[in-house]
Amino acid sequence: MKIGLFIPCYVDQFYPKVGIATYQLLQKLGCDVHFPMGQTCCGQPMANSGYAHLTKGCDANFIANFSGFDYIVCPSGSCVLHVKDHLHDEKQEEKAAAIRNTVYELTEFITDVLKIDHIDGRFPYKVGMHVSCHGQRGLKLSQMSELNAPFFSKPEQLLHSIKDLDLISLTRKDECCGFGGTFCVTEEAVSVKMGQDRIKDHESHDVDYITGGDMSCLMHLDGILKRQKSRIKTIHIAEILNSLEN
Amino acid sequence: MSSEKTIPHSEAAAKFNKDVERVNWHDETLWFVRAKRDKSAHQIEDWELLRETASQIKFNVLSNIHDYLVEFEANAQRNGIIVHWAADAKEHNEIVHSIMAKHDVKQMVKSKSMLTEECHLNDYLAEKGIEVIDSDLGEYIVQLRKEPPSHIVLPAIHLKKEDVSETFHEHLGTEKGNFNPQYLTESARQSLRNTFLTRKVALTGVNFAVAETGEFVVCTNEGNADMGAHLADVHIACMGFEKLIPKREHLGVFLRLLARSATGQPITTFSSHFKKPRDGKEMHIVIVDNGRSTQLGREDFRNSLKCIRCGACMNTCPVYRRSGGHSYHNAVAGPIGSILAPNLDMSKNADLPFASTLCGSCTNVCPVKIDIHDQLYKWRQVLVKEGHTPKAKTIAMKTMATVLANPTVFNIAGKSGRFVMKNIPGMVNNKMNKWYDQREMPDVPEESFREWYKKNSRESKAKRDEQ
Ligand code: SF4
Numbered sequence: 001m002k003i004g005l006f007i008p009c010y011v012d013q014f015y016p017k018v019g020i021a022t023y024q025l026l027q028k029l030g031c032d033v034h035f036p037m038g039q040t041c042c043g044q045p046m047a048n049s050g051y052a053h054l055t056k057g058c059d060a061n062f063i064a065n066f067s068g069f070d071y072i073v074c075p076s077g078s079c080v081l082h083v084k085d086h087l088h089d090e091k092q093e094e095k096a097a098a099i100r101n102t103v104y105e106l107t108e109f110i111t112d113v114l115k116i117d118h119i120d121g122r123f124p125y126k127v128g129m130h131v132s133c134h135g136q137r138g139l140k141l142s143q144m145s146e147l148n149a150p151f152f153s154k155p156e157q158l159l160h161s162i163k164d165l166d167l168i169s170l171t172r173k174d175e176c177c178g179f180g181g182t183f184c185v186t187e188e189a190v191s192v193k194m195g196q197d198r199i200k201d202h203e204s205h206d207v208d209y210i211t212g213g214d215m216s217c218l219m220h221l222d223g224i225l226k227r228q229k230s231r232i233k234t235i236h237i238a239e240i241l242n243s244l245e246n
Numbered sequence: 247m248s249s250e251k252t253i254p255h256s257e258a259a260a261k262f263n264k265d266v267e268r269v270n271w272h273d274e275t276l277w278f279v280r281a282k283r284d285k286s287a288h289q290i291e292d293w294e295l296l297r298e299t300a301s302q303i304k305f306n307v308l309s310n311i312h313d314y315l316v317e318f319e320a321n322a323q324r325n326g327i328i329v330h331w332a333a334d335a336k337e338h339n340e341i342v343h344s345i346m347a348k349h350d351v352k353q354m355v356k357s358k359s360m361l362t363e364e365c366h367l368n369d370y371l372a373e374k375g376i377e378v379i380d381s382d383l384g385e386y387i388v389q390l391r392k393e394p395p396s397h398i399v400l401p402a403i404h405l406k407k408e409d410v411s412e413t414f415h416e417h418l419g420t421e422k423g424n425f426n427p428q429y430l431t432e433s434a435r436q437s438l439r440n441t442f443l444t445r446k447v448a449l450t451g452v453n454f455a456v457a458e459t460g461e462f463v464v465c466t467n468e469g470n471a472d473m474g475a476h477l478a479d480v481h482i483a484c485m486g487f488e489k490l491i492p493k494r495e496h497l498g499v500f501l502r503l504l505a506r507s508a509t510g511q512p513i514t515t516f517s518s519h520f521k522k523p524r525d526g527k528e529m530h531i532v533i534v535d536n537g538r539s540t541q542l543g544r545e546d547f548r549n550s551l552k553c554i555r556c557g558a559c560m561n562t563c564p565v566y567r568r569s570g571g572h573s574y575h576n577a578v579a580g581p582i583g584s585i586l587a588p589n590l591d592m593s594k595n596a597d598l599p600f601a602s603t604l605c606g607s608c609t610n611v612c613p614v615k616i617d618i619h620d621q622l623y624k625w626r627q628v629l630v631k632e633g634h635t636p637k638a639k640t641i642a643m644k645t646m647a648t649v650l651a652n653p654t655v656f657n658i659a660g661k662s663g664r665f666v667m668k669n670i671p672g673m674v675n676n677k678m679n680k681w682y683d684q685r686e687m688p689d690v691p692e693e694s695f696r697e698w699y700k701k702n703s704r705e706s707k708a709k710r711d712e713q
Contacts, residue, residue: 009650050626050629057652134604137607176603178603197273227685
């Protein structure tokens with residue numbers, strides 16, 4: 001099974017450790033992982049700002065890099081959702097469709113394709129899980145509180161298998177953190193307030209770490225935590241799942 | 247009113263956020279309503295089926311709107327209701343005024359109508375020397391304060407009881423500093439009672455108009471619409487044309503959804519059916535377009551006309567809860583307002599579809615399954631294409647698109663970006679950088695992932711071993 005590793009642009013530049021954890025984790029799980037060197041960005045920042053018509057270059061580049069893999073795996077629900085919903089190319093629509101159908105967020109790839117629900121890891125801390133809206137409501141990685149339906153969560157299922165990890169349950173289970181792409185600067189006041197409130201919920205449960213499947217949400221929360229000189233740290237779920245201590 | 251200068255959502259919201267205690271209170275109060283909604287909605291096993299049914303019924307209505315309107319008009323007329331058609335807000339206001347003029351009445355009591363807010367009826371009638379009293383408690387409070395409602399179901403939700411006490415003290419002469427809600431409500435009731443008893447014309451909104459029977463239903467918790475309408479000689483009901491439903495039997499679906507979605511109640515206290523005028527009295531209905539047929543013609547945005555105005559999308563919206571309704575500078579605030587408003591005036595409301603993180607909670611809470619967050623995304627594309635975005639943003643986006651389409655340029659840009667952040671943090675950690683105001687910038691790593699991968703991946707290690 002040949003896997004194309006899709007590392008979002010800002011993770012590549014600012015959070016290489018998340019890329020490394022994802023790469024190593026997938027290898028541990030027996031995958032043949034390749035990182036196409038020519039990849040850049042999925043185009044989401046432009047599209048969500050109303051400039052979807054400018055993403056043709058990104059789309060073509062994405063297709064050039066990711067065609068021919070059995071699966072494409074990415075440690076970011078938001079970017080995966082964008083590719084799934086919006087990757088198109090008139091000249092090579094078949095290839096685009098193939099990619100849309102084989103691109104997976106990391107935890108759903110592990111639970112749904114690899115069919116693994118137990119990871120050998122150890123993480124002896126109190127952890128709060130911030131579910132990203134795009135992962136949850138977009139990719140349906142977990143059930144949302146709005147719907148009248150039984151609860152499930154692909155990422156939490158994996159976290160539960162990690163040894164000594166104390167996963168707390170938040171008061172507002174799936175409230176948005178306020179990142180929202182360019183929203184975080186164009187609507188700075190509301191964005192920050194939302195982030196602060198999200199952090200308060202974690203604080204009131206006395207967590208050591210806030211984890212999640214989207215580094216963008218975590219980057220925003222981390223920025224606020226650091227400004228507040230909080231002792232709480234953020235960590236991407238790939239880093240926890242890859243944290244086997246011998 | 248495109249000539250008026252509006253304050254952009256982000257600016258108004260930033261101002262609202264200056265008072266942290268108030269924002270917290272606003273957020274928590276609305277979250278409480280949302281939680282109540284969850285509890286009562288989740289008690290109905292077939293909730294999701296009910297939503298789907300409602301959505302389909304409304305889809306049918308929108309697809310056959312002409313026939314249903316004709317059917318409704320014929321049946322309403324048969325019942326003795328006088329039916330008027332208004333193409334826009336101006337016509338709507340003129341029609342209402344002409345009815346008042348015909349009866350030579352200078353006072354009106356009003357209840358439950360966001361449509362008249364949309365049409366700015368109060369201002370129009372005031373100019374004509376007609377006094378309007380909004381009789382719902384919340385509306386009454388904001389009217390005294392000369393403010394528009396900030397929420398379609400909870401119009402004064404941006405105010406605390408201290409604010410109300412102050413307002414009533416000023417306008418109704420209540421005791422200063424008496425914050426007791428019981429006392430305040432009672433004072434308003436006493437003052438309104440006189441209004442009900444003396445008004446000859448009552449105006450109400452319409453929640454549902456039934457094509458099959460020519461009747462309409464008004465849902466209230468305070469019963470004020472009934473008091474007004476039952477005591478007046480003339481009852482004027484104003485509705486946007488999308489309020490139609492085909493049959494009476496469909497009411498069961500909508501009434502169950504409406505109250506639960508709005509406040510978590512099983513049903514509104516009063517769901518009053520109005521079918522024909524009492525003997526010797528008059529009943530009018532004004533059916534308003536005001537941009538609705540344009541929206542109906544926009545395929546991507548048509549579904550927004552399914553809205554039954556429950557307000558659930560506002561209560562759940564994390565942005566609305568921390569912005570306050572007035573920041574949306576439109577009669578209908580929040581997520582649904584943000585997809586309705588650009589249809590009314592694109593240049594004035596171009597900021598609203600961007601006042602969202604696209605979290606999608608609105609779409610999933612909506613009882614008629616409007617794809618709200620997808621429409622927000624689509625409006626953004628339309629607004630950019632129509633030229634309603636700041637130039638600087640367009641330039642930035644074009645540059646970004648060029649950089650991101652080219653891996654070599656991207657690598658150079660990434661490297662130099664990290665270099666700048668690491669070595670000249672002042673370049674990014676400054677006042678111009680909105681991220682940095684209340685957040686730290688990310689730490690800059692020594693190398694990017696791809697640089698690490700080049701050295702450490704299995705492929706490159708294997709290659710090195712070969713050499
Ligand atoms: S869009 Fe849906 S949730 Fe929002 S007010 Fe209308 S019906 Fe209610």
